[in-house]
Amino acid sequence: MVIGAGPAGLMAAETLASAGLAVTVIDHMPSPGRKLLIAGRGGLNLTHSEPLEAFLPRYGAVQARLEPAIRAFPPSALMAWAEGLGQPLFTGTSGRVFPKALKASPLLRAWLSRLAGQGVTLRGRHRWEGWDTEGGLRFTGPAGAVACRPAATLLALGGASWPRLGSDGLWTGLLPGVVPLRPSNCGFLHAWSDIFRQRFEGQPLKRIALEFRGRRVRGEAVVTASGLEGGAVYALSAPLRDEIAAEGGVTLRLDLRPDETPEALAARLDGPRGGLSLSNHLRRAGLAPIAIGLVQEALHGGAALPLSRLVKDIPLRLTAPAPIERAISTAGGVGWAEVDEHFMLRRRPGTFLAGEMLDWEAPTGGYLLQACFSTGRAAAQGIIDYLSS
Ligand SMILES: Cc1cc2nc3c(=O)[nH]c(=O)nc-3n(C[C@H](O)[C@H](O)[C@H](O)COP(=O)(O)OP(=O)(O)OC[C@H]3O[C@@H](n4cnc5c(N)ncnc54)[C@H](O)[C@@H]3O)c2cc1C
Incomplete structure (x- = not known):
């Protein structure tokens, strides 16, 4: 089960489904990828074309923790992936990479249709509320409380900027070791x-x-x-x-x-x-x-x-x-001491994390989405290895 239908969660879902696993993606918003769609308003800067040696230091102090995931799914792979979804790309004079459509909706539409073809189930309007005493996941949906116990869970709940798009940061009260969320790329x-x-x-x-x-x-x-x-x-x-x-x-x-x-x-x-x-x-x-x-x-x-x-x-x-509600992204999140090298929560084996909810920040330029896609992929690979062991 993947909770959070943003770029990190959807990339994880695709990776898991490609490995033949049955995947359900849950989000509390009625439709997926709302922040990705807003990122599309600025042209959807997917990644950056500079060499990895220049790219990786953009993640500052946590470069070493993100580097294996980014090397395993680097900008070139992300570009090939987007083009595989029928989205031709171009590189601007600054080296930033965008879809020629300069928006996210065609990419998201093609992606969701491919995920549906892979058998991924998407369920909106269900908010994850934590775990019950038996370790099952607790949700609140239109019909009230729901509990379930998937074989493995991936949390990709985003940061806390633009909360009306879904990532409201309320999960910070549900997880240990969270470094307080702060505005990043903000006014x-x-x-x-x-x-x-x-x-x-x-x-x-x-x-x-x-x-x-x-x-x-x-x-x-x-x-x-x-x-x-x-x-x-x-x-x-x-x-x-x-x-x-x-x-x-x-x-x-x-x-x-x-x-x-x-x-x-x-x-x-x-x-x-x-x-x-x-x-x-x-x-x-x-x-x-x-x-x-x-x-x-x-x-x-x-x-x-x-x-x-x-x-x-x-x-x-x-x-x-300026208030975090207006920021492009969020600094802080689940601290690195809480997750192992596969992005699995040390205190809760079988639960993995990806995307902006981890404690990293980066400048604009495509570094945000790249890290979300790469960690989504890496955490999903962690789940695949976990389940097969
Ligand atoms: C205006 C704007 C422009 C941007 N432009 C760019 C850009 O051009 N390039 C770039 O690299 N980055 C850009 N970004 C940043 C980028 O969009 C984010 O970093 C990225 O979307 C984070 O992905 P994510 O999957 O980690 O989280 P999100 O995309 O935030 O997705 C998290 C999902 O989890 C869901 N969720 C949260 N809590 C719960 C819960 N308790 N239960 C169920 N579901 C829950 C949310 O509804 C949401 O759908 C932009 C951001 C903004 C705001």
């Missing part, structure tokens, strides 16, 4: 002035660079009502989050003109303004309205001139991560 809170927020909420900051603790990331960010989110922020989110937890706040540095040298900017910005207002002066120097707004926010906050230096180094005080 952060910053107190904009009312005037800035009213004018620029929802607007993108394009071709910027963000810097924190000597790490510089180029890309985009988006101004939210309560702070900042978007790709460049997500890339720094783990160290920002951890430093905020330790210090109560951090200062992120924003370079509005990463392609220009301070000298080139100084020639345009630091001379006499004539009769021009500050905003007209900045506009004439080529700054977009949102960039001008940021310079003005910084000056009101007490930042020092010259303008050329400020434009390349706007300080943004971040006070907290």
